Amino acid sequence: VMTQSPATLSVSPGQGATLSCRASGNINGNLAWYQQRPGQAPRLLIYNAATRAAGIPARFSGSGFGTEFTLTITSLQSEDFAVYYCQQYNNWLTFGGGTKVEIK
Amino acid sequence: EVRLVQSGGGLIRPGGSLRLSCEASGFTVSTHYMSWVRQAPGKGLEWVSVIYRSFTTYYADSVKGRFTMSRDNSKNTLYLEMNRLRADDTAVYYCAGPSGDLHDAFDVWGVGTLVIVSS
Numbered sequence: 001v002m003t004q005s006p007a008t009l010s011v012s013p014g015q016g017a018t019l020s021c022r023a024s025g026n027i028n029g030n031l032a033w034y035q036q037r038p039g040q041a042p043r044l045l046i047y048n049a050a051t052r053a054a055g056i057p058a059r060f061s062g063s064g065f066g067t068e069f070t071l072t073i074t075s076l077q078s079e080d081f082a083v084y085y086c087q088q089y090n091n092w093l094t095f096g097g098g099t100k101v102e103i104k
Numbered sequence: 105e106v107r108l109v110q111s112g113g114g115l116i117r118p119g120g121s122l123r124l125s126c127e128a129s130g131f132t133v134s135t136h137y138m139s140w141v142r143q144a145p146g147k148g149l150e151w152v153s154v155i156y157r158s159f160t161t162y163y164a165d166s167v168k169g170r171f172t173m174s175r176d177n178s179k180n181t182l183y184l185e186m187n188r189l190r191a192d193d194t195a196v197y198y199c200a201g202p203s204g205d206l207h208d209a210f211d212v213w214g215v216g217t218l219v220i221v222s223s
Contacts, residue, residue, distance in 0.1 A: 032209035034149075041198055041216055042149065047209035054211075085149055089208040092162070093139060095149040 002086055002096035010104040011076050019099045021069040021086035030090035033062055033071045036098075037082045045084075046071065076101070106130035106203045106212045112184075113197065113217035120189050120221075126182040126199030126214050134177050138201035139210070140184050144194060152197070153184065167193075189221045 001024040011017045021031065029049040034042040044053040046062035049069060059074045073080055081103050086096040112124035124140070140152040153163045153173040161173050172185040182199050196218050200210040 030208065034210070036149075041213040042200075042210070043213070044209055044211045047207045047211070051207070053209075083148075087149075087209070093151040093154060095141075095151060098148045 002088055002094050004086055004096035004099050006099060007097070008100045008102060010102050012104045013078060014075055017073045017076060017101055019071040019084055019101075021064075021071070021096050023067045023069070023088055025091070026066050027088040027090035029065050030088055031062075031064070031069050032087045032089065034085045034087065035082050036085065037079075042085060073101070108199050108212055108214035110199060110214040110217045113219050115220045115222065116189055117223050118190060118221055121185070121187045122189065122219060123186070124184040124197055124199075124217055124219075128180045128182070131203040131212070133175060133180055133182055133201070136202050136205045136208070138175070138182050138199065140173060140182075141198045141200050141210075142195035143198070143216075144192070150195075155182065186219070189219075191221050193219065194221045195219060
C-alpha cells in the first residue's frame, strides 16, 4: 500500500512544496512520481525515486529509499498546480492516492 | 515520437462486454511490459493489468476473472477484453508503460478512453 500525504496542499505561486509518499513495505528505489492536470493523462516526472524524466524541469526533484519518499517542487509555476501520484514498481504496480496541489 | 492511440470504450449495460485497443508507435510494446490503468470519476489512479514480454499477464483483484489483457506483436497493439462489466468499472482507462527497458516507470500514456457501465 502506498500512502501519500497530505491529500491537499495549498501553496502560493513561487513558493515551494514538499509531497510525501510512504510504502507499507520496502520498495528499494523503485518509485515514480506522476503529475496529472485536469482532463489529461498522467505524466512521468521522476523514476527510480530521484531521476527526472526527459523534459522535466529542474524545479522537480525526488528523494528517498525503502519506505519513505519525497517529491519537492521549488518555486511553483501556474502549470504545476495539479494532482501528483506516486507509484511503486518493486512488487507489482501500485499507485498512491494522490496529493492535490492547489493555489493558496 | 512515442505514442499510444486508444480506441474502444463507450456506454455499456451491466453484465456486458467491451474491448479496448491501444496501438503504439515510436516504440515496441513487447520490449518490456505494458499496463492498463483506470481512473473512476473524481478518483485516483488504479492499476488494472500488466502484460510482460513473455505474454505473462497479471490482474488487479477487482478485475481478475473478468478482464483479459493481450498483445498483438504484429500490430504493436494491446487489448483489454472486459466481460461481466459492473457499474464500478466505470472509469477512464489508460494504456501505459515504459517505452524502453531503461526503467520500469510509465513514461508513455494513451489519452484515455471512457467506459460507462450503466443501464
